[in-house]
Amino acid sequence: MIDWDDIRYFLAVAREGSVRAAAEGLGVYHSTVLRRVAQLEERLGAQMFEKLPSGYRLTSAGEEVLELANQMEASSHELETRLLGRDQSVRGLLRVTLAPTLATHLLMSDFAEFARLHPDIEMDVLSSGELVNLTNREADVAIRVVYDRKTLPLNLHGLKGPEVFGGVYISRDRLSARRGGASDPVRWIVISCHGVPDWASEGEVRTTEVPFRVTDAEAQIVAVRQGLGITTLPCFVGDADPLLTRVPGTDLHIYGTLFLLTQGETRKTKRVRVFTEFLSRRLASHAPLLTGHGHERFSTEPGGSNDGDVTVLER
Numbered sequence: 303m304i305d306w307d308d309i310r311y312f313l314a315v316a317r318e319g320s321v322r323a324a325a326e327g328l329g330v331y332h333s334t335v336l337r338r339v340a341q342l343e344e345r346l347g348a349q350m351f352e353k354l355p356s357g358y359r360l361t362s363a364g365e366e367v368l369e370l371a372n373q374m375e376a377s378s379h380e381l382e383t384r385l386l387g388r389d390q391s392v393r394g395l396l397r398v399t400l401a402p403t404l405a406t407h408l409l410m411s412d413f414a415e416f417a418r419l420h421p422d423i424e425m426d427v428l429s430s431g432e433l434v435n436l437t438n439r440e441a442d443v444a445i446r447v448v449y450d451r452k453t454l455p456l457n458l459h460g461l462k463g464p465e466v467f468g469g470v471y472i473s474r475d476r477l478s479a480r481r482g483g484a485s486d487p488v489r490w491i492v493i494s495c496h497g498v499p500d501w502a503s504e505g506e507v508r509t510t511e512v513p514f515r516v517t518d519a520e521a522q523i524v525a526v527r528q529g530l531g532i533t534t535l536p537c538f539v540g541d542a543d544p545l546l547t548r549v550p551g552t553d554l555h556i557y558g559t560l561f562l563l564t565q566g567e568t569r570k571t572k573r574v575r576v577f578t579e580f581l582s583r584r585l586a587s588h589a590p591l592l593t594g595h596g597h598e599r600f601s602t603e604p605g606g607s608n609d610g611d612v613t614v615l616e617r
Contacts, residue, residue, distance in 0.1 A: 304345055304346075305342075308338050308339070308342040308345070309342070309375070310375075311324065311328065311334075311342075312339055312342050313371050313375060315351065316351075316360055316364065316368050321335050321336060321339075339351070348361070348364075349363065349364075351364055392420055392422060392573055393573065396426070396442055396573050397425075397428060398413075398427050398442065398445065399428040399441040399443070399445070400427075400444070400445035401447070402430065402519065402520075403519050403536065403539060404445060405429035407536075408591075409445070410427075412581060413425065416577060416580055416581070419580075420576065428441055442571075443562060443581075445561075445562055445563075446560070447557050447558040447559070448460070448559055451559070458564070459565065460563050461561065461562040461582055462559060462561055463560035463562060463585040464559070464560055464585055464592045464593060465558070465593055466536060466556070466557045466593070467536070467593050468535060468540075468554065469535065469537055469540055469541075469548050469549075469553075469594060470502050470503070470505060470532055470533070470548065471532065471543075471547065472532045473526055473527055473528070473545055473546060473547075474546065480507065487508040488507055488510070488532055489512060490514070490533065491516065491525045491526050491532065491533035492515055492516075492533070493515070493516060493517065493518065493522055494516065494517055498534070502534050502555070503553070504532065504552070505552035506551040507532055509532065522535075523535065526546060527545045527546065532549050536592075537591060541594065542591060554594045562578050562582060562585075564578065
């Protein structure tokens with residue numbers, strides 16, 4: 303009889319093309335992967351892989367097994383999600399994935415409130431920019447900013463939330479200094495892998511051609527607070543920060559729409575339904591901040607707001 307675990311190891315090597323990469327992805331030793339694949343080959347009486355300098359390549363027998371192994375994996379996931387769909391208790395593990403900025407600057411207080419209301423639900427908050435596979439049950443709920451709804455996989459259920467806008471921000475002290483007579487140009491603060499987006503303009507602030515680069519969003523926020531220059535931020539970050547203000551003469555830009563994404567039978571479990579219903583209400587209450595219309599609540603400097611018409615630019 304074929305061991306399903308052996309199939310899992312086979313699939314990992316087939317997809318990664320490397321025993322080492324497969325071992326890292328599965329969280330096991332290199333030797334364990336080799337042993338499992340060897341067990342499968344022995345049971346089937348055929349060699350699954352050809353070892354090349356560039357990695358592991360499937361043999362013709364391996365190609366046949368791969369097709370059936372994918373079907374086995376899909377059936378396993380379907381069985382698991384069907385059983386999960388019958389779980390109507392408000393307890394157990396709930397895994398939520400979202401971008402780090404959404405977690406730390408917008409939703410963590412909501413997660414804390416949900417945890418207080420439902421102490422029997424164990425929450426895993428996976429705050430990462432990496433895409434998580436809901437179909438493979440790497441998470442139960444994904445909170446994502448989606449620019450084009452047509453890009454959503456057909457097997458996912460999307461609960462639509464508010465739109466998300468961004469703007470160009472500067473520290474209040476730096477802007478005050480410029481109004482006091484300082485005219486030196488400032489730098490664009492950018493995340494290394496992105497640069498200045500096409501939609502962003504410098505408005506009434508003159509910038510240099512020498513950028514200041516950081517590797518993550520938190521460093522970007524601290525850098526603009528320190529007066530190093532101007533940067534683009536989501537409105538829910540920039541408008542809520544008392545040390546920052548929008549750069550006069552700049553427009554807002556739509557990043558996309560927030561969606562609560564769930565998959566198949568998993569979304570029918572009570573803990574997932576209770577969470578998505580709760581968070582949907584919270585997101586609706588955050589709509590003014592997410593769209594940039596909560597700006598007046600956070601602007602304390604006379605003349606420092608930029609509350610004119612919002613220009614929506616194409617990405």
